[in-house]
Amino acid sequence: MSKEFRPPRGFRDFPPEIMILRKSLISKLENVFKKYGFDPLDTPSVEYWETLSGKYGEEAENRLIWRFKDPWSEREYALRYDLTVPLARFISSHLDLQMPFKRYQIGPVWRHEEPQKGRYREFYQCDADIVGSPYPEADAEMINLIIDAVKSLGFESGFDVRINDRRLLSGIFEQELNIKSPITIYRIIDKLDKIGIDNVKKELSQLLNNDVVEKIIDLISMKGKPNEIVENIDKKYGKNTLVKNAYDHLNEMLGLVNNKDKVVIDLSLVRGLDYYTGPIYEVVLKEPKIGSVSGGGRYDNLAGIFSGKQIPATGGSIGIERIIDAGLELGIYNLDKKTFTEIQIIFIEEETFKYAWDVANLLRFNGYNVKIDLNRSKEDQQRKKANKLKIPLLIFVGKKEKETNTVTIYNTKTNERINVNISEIAVKIKNLI
Amino acid sequence: MSKEFRPPRGFRDFPPEIMILRKSLISKLENVFKKYGFDPLDTPSVEYWETLSGKYGEEAENRLIWRFKDPWSEREYALRYDLTVPLARFISSHLDLQMPFKRYQIGPVWRHEEPQKGRYREFYQCDADIVGSPYPEADAEMINLIIDAVKSLGFESGFDVRINDRRLLSGIFEQELNIKSPITIYRIIDKLDKIGIDNVKKELSQLLNNDVVEKIIDLISMKGKPNEIVENIDKKYGKNTLVKNAYDHLNEMLGLVNNKDKVVIDLSLVRGLDYYTGPIYEVVLKEPKIGSVSGGGRYDNLAGIFSGKQIPATGGSIGIERIIDAGLELGIYNLDKKTFTEIQIIFIEEETFKYAWDVANLLRFNGYNVKIDLNRSKEDQQRKKANKLKIPLLIFVGKKEKETNTVTIYNTKTNERINVNISEIAVKIKNLI
Numbered sequence: 001m002s003k004e005f006r007p008p009r010g011f012r013d014f015p016p017e018i019m020i021l022r023k024s025l026i027s028k029l030e031n032v033f034k035k036y037g038f039d040p041l042d043t044p045s046v047e048y049w050e051t052l053s054g055k056y057g058e059e060a061e062n063r064l065i066w067r068f069k070d071p072w073s074e075r076e077y078a079l080r081y082d083l084t085v086p087l088a089r090f091i092s093s094h095l096d097l098q099m100p101f102k103r104y105q106i107g108p109v110w111r112h113e114e115p116q117k118g119r120y121r122e123f124y125q126c127d128a129d130i131v132g133s134p135y136p137e138a139d140a141e142m143i144n145l146i147i148d149a150v151k152s153l154g155f156e157s158g159f160d161v162r163i164n165d166r167r168l169l170s171g172i173f174e175q176e177l178n179i180k181s182p183i184t185i186y187r188i189i190d191k192l193d194k195i196g197i198d199n200v201k202k203e204l205s206q207l208l209n210n211d212v213v214e215k216i217i218d219l220i221s222m223k224g225k226p227n228e229i230v231e232n233i234d235k236k237y238g239k240n241t242l243v244k245n246a247y248d249h250l251n252e253m254l255g256l257v258n259n260k261d262k263v264v265i266d267l268s269l270v271r272g273l274d275y276y277t278g279p280i281y282e283v284v285l286k287e288p289k290i291g292s293v294s295g296g297g298r299y300d301n302l303a304g305i306f307s308g309k310q311i312p313a314t315g316g317s318i319g320i321e322r323i324i325d326a327g328l329e330l331g332i333y334n335l336d337k338k339t340f341t342e343i344q345i346i347f348i349e350e351e352t353f354k355y356a357w358d359v360a361n362l363l364r365f366n367g368y369n370v371k372i373d374l375n376r377s378k379e380d381q382q383r384k385k386a387n388k389l390k391i392p393l394l395i396f397v398g399k400k401e402k403e404t405n406t407v408t409i410y411n412t413k414t415n416e417r418i419n420v421n422i423s424e425i426a427v428k429i430k431n432l433i
Numbered sequence: 434m435s436k437e438f439r440p441p442r443g444f445r446d447f448p449p450e451i452m453i454l455r456k457s458l459i460s461k462l463e464n465v466f467k468k469y470g471f472d473p474l475d476t477p478s479v480e481y482w483e484t485l486s487g488k489y490g491e492e493a494e495n496r497l498i499w500r501f502k503d504p505w506s507e508r509e510y511a512l513r514y515d516l517t518v519p520l521a522r523f524i525s526s527h528l529d530l531q532m533p534f535k536r537y538q539i540g541p542v543w544r545h546e547e548p549q550k551g552r553y554r555e556f557y558q559c560d561a562d563i564v565g566s567p568y569p570e571a572d573a574e575m576i577n578l579i580i581d582a583v584k585s586l587g588f589e590s591g592f593d594v595r596i597n598d599r600r601l602l603s604g605i606f607e608q609e610l611n612i613k614s615p616i617t618i619y620r621i622i623d624k625l626d627k628i629g630i631d632n633v634k635k636e637l638s639q640l641l642n643n644d645v646v647e648k649i650i651d652l653i654s655m656k657g658k659p660n661e662i663v664e665n666i667d668k669k670y671g672k673n674t675l676v677k678n679a680y681d682h683l684n685e686m687l688g689l690v691n692n693k694d695k696v697v698i699d700l701s702l703v704r705g706l707d708y709y710t711g712p713i714y715e716v717v718l719k720e721p722k723i724g725s726v727s728g729g730g731r732y733d734n735l736a737g738i739f740s741g742k743q744i745p746a747t748g749g750s751i752g753i754e755r756i757i758d759a760g761l762e763l764g765i766y767n768l769d770k771k772t773f774t775e776i777q778i779i780f781i782e783e784e785t786f787k788y789a790w791d792v793a794n795l796l797r798f799n800g801y802n803v804k805i806d807l808n809r810s811k812e813d814q815q816r817k818k819a820n821k822l823k824i825p826l827l828i829f830v831g832k833k834e835k836e837t838n839t840v841t842i843y844n845t846k847t848n849e850r851i852n853v854n855i856s857e858i859a860v861k862i863k864n865l866i
Binding site: 005006007008011012013014015016019020022023031034035036037039040041042043044045046047048063067068069070071072075077079089090092093094098099100102103108110112121122130132133135137138141144148255256258306307338339340341353354357361364367368369370371372374375376385388389 | 439441449469479503508512531545570574581688739790802
């Protein structure tokens with residue numbers, strides 16, 4: 001196949017059966033966002049380079065952001081890299097917004113990744129953020145939303161919600177263990193799931209002395225029910241103000257979280273992004289092992305970055321692409337629905353085409369999704385095409401039907417066949433669909 | 434305001450009240466597409482430059498397409514310019530698709546235009562196309578769909594559907610009037626609405642002799658009900674085969690078009706794009722005068738362009754951006770709906786927050802869209818915020834309510850206030866929303 005036939009490497013076409021699945025999942029997700037009082041916002045796909053520059057760290061800045069020049073003005077642009085920095089830009093130019101401002105945004109972002117299974121250069125992000133509240137109830141609402149979202153997408157039980165707090169980490173790492181550049185250490189810990197505890201230890205040993213490494217390994221091995229862990233930390237580091245603040249905030253937040261049986265406090269959770277400042281969380285499926293399908297946290301220094309104000313914020317993201325892959329793998333989803341069409345009109349002879357056409361339009365007028373052959377196909381061809389698309393109802397229209405002002409409805413699920421007068425057709429079909 | 438606060442010139446942020454309107458209109462449109470048996474397709478925002486190059490004419494090629502280089506591979510890319518060429522690319526790599534393939538696609542396209550009122554560098558296109566049928570019934574279905582779409586978006590009557598056929602034009606212009614480069618002439622005629630008949634005549638006179646100019650002016654002045662016009666053309670040019678084919682096809686098509694009272698045959702309609710080969714059509718609002726809000730036509734040489742096969746196709750587009758502008762101007766639409774939230778929970782004292790929180794979650798569990806204050810605001814602040822967003826139901830929760838396991842529901846539309854037991858709340862609210 002010649003290359004200009006293909007989408008660019010790392011980009012995808014979505015044929016109808018995949019779009020039908022994607023749309024149904026996105027619509028479920030949107031309903032959850034709305035239930036929690038979030039409203040939609042959209043920002044452009046393209047931003048000025050200055051807007052994104054300096055926000056995402058070195059790798060994004062130098063390699064992952066799709067950055068390009070306008071040949072006519074030499075102005076530099078970039079395709080948006082996530083939905084959070086554009087939100088911060090939006091906030092800065094709308095400081096009169098009612099706070100907290102709760103918005104959701106669902107749309108593509110672009111990253112110049114090396115394409116591989118499950119990693120694309122254009123993929124959807126589904127974000128919800130609460131801007132303007134510093135309180136634990138905002139974090140709790142985000143966690144409840146995320147649990148509800150993952151459930152509503154069909155993952156009723158097979159997941160854990162891992163929770164940690166960046167202040168716990170900085171209180172312990174920076175103040176108690178005197179580590180100067182904790183981000184480097186977080187990045188190593190972040191690889192725990194991939195490389196295992198022994199390799200984390202090895203990497204840490206190259207940077208820190210043994211005593212500190214042991215304390216870190218002890219710390220990041222703490223994983224369990226909230227009350228146990230919090231008590232344990234209190235014993236060891238409870239005098240540190242940051243740690244104290246963190247676990248007061250966590251305790252208050254956890255008091256408002258539903259589905260506590262799913263919650264695990266996990267001190268090894270650091271999350272890659274630099275900008276978190278408070279509680280962080282992610283949802284991990286038990287099967288398949290594909291990393292987190294949702295995550296987020298509090299970031300009190302980013303939302304106001306363009307305006308020079310401090311604006312507290314907390315937010316999370318549902319990883320719809322991974323969820324689709326996982327759902328298909330687990331058989332929770334399938335691609336069986338090939339069309340939205342509910343009814344295929346089949347004309348038996350070409351002379352009855354006009355009558356069939358009128359029936360199609362009558363049903364459309366009544367709100368049904370209807371196909372009628374546009375290629376002057378023979379009756380058996382029309383049937384074959386409809387069956388291949390698994391259209392549930394077939395309506396046959398021949399001379400007999402035309403003469404008697406009727407149609408013959410065939411229900412492919414029950415194999416029932418009924419002859420119905422045109423005047424009753426809409427009502428009859430309502431009971432069949 | 435510093436420039437990195439703004440979206441790039443010609444790009445837009447859409448705050449919730451605009452998104453809520455846009456989403457409701459796009460959802461109506463999608464329902465119409467589905468009613469006519471179309472299914473969704475999505476293609477990437479980014480294409481290889483070679484895929485788009487040579488498809489859109491000189492201005493697009495040299496100025497309007499957002500074209501850029503990947504600095505790491507020197508590969509050239511472009512942001513998609515429309516949804517039709519990507520469809521053709523998709524078709525070429527899926528030749529086993531069931532034909533006719535009826536797809537809709539709704540999404541942004543990018544054009545490097547000089548921004549002005551109603552013209553943006555990123556805007557939505559809403560396209561439906563039928564690939565694989567050469568027959569008039571496919572064109573008729575497109576026209577019926579377009580009329581239905583414009584109606585469903587709230588423009589019940591104030592519009593005309595103008596119809597012409599490219600074969601009529603080529604039969605007369607190329608064969609009867611012996612014009613060698615008709616595209617140049619079409620481009621002049623295309624400006625008729627903007628510059629008026631006298632200026633069209635003037636421009637034509639610079640290229641053609643008076644006799645031919647007179648015939649063209651006579652021709653493009655033909656506008657009216659299908660039967661009159663078709664007869665008139667038949668008398669003058671009926672012996673030309675292309676003309677004959679065109680009006681046979683048109684006649685058959687018009688026999689299947691609903692709302693014939695809206696249809697006008699208009700020989701001055703040429704439509705800008707070079708690729709049309711048969712019937713062409715557009716929908717023009719009577720007010721405001723903003724050009725066409727929908728249009729399309731048959732293009733039998735484009736869908737197969739990547740595969741080297743001839744694949745007949747016909748399709749149309751709904752100009753959602755212009756429709757929104759027109760609808761707002763005419764007062765058909767407004768931006769009054771500021772939130773999807775249906776219920777605001779108001780806690781009267783901070784001590785009742787947890788009880789209020791549980792009520793919020795109970796209602797969410799029952800499918801309602803619910804906000805609860807996350808900023809520990811006083812009761813009057815909570816009320817003010819809810820009123821500003823015009824949230825229809827307020828649920829008050831105070832000590833009295835907590836003690837009696839009730840809530841007080843206040844309906845802002847009727848000013849009714851009722852006290853309801855928690856166990857009945859979901860049912861009671863169902864009747865109020």
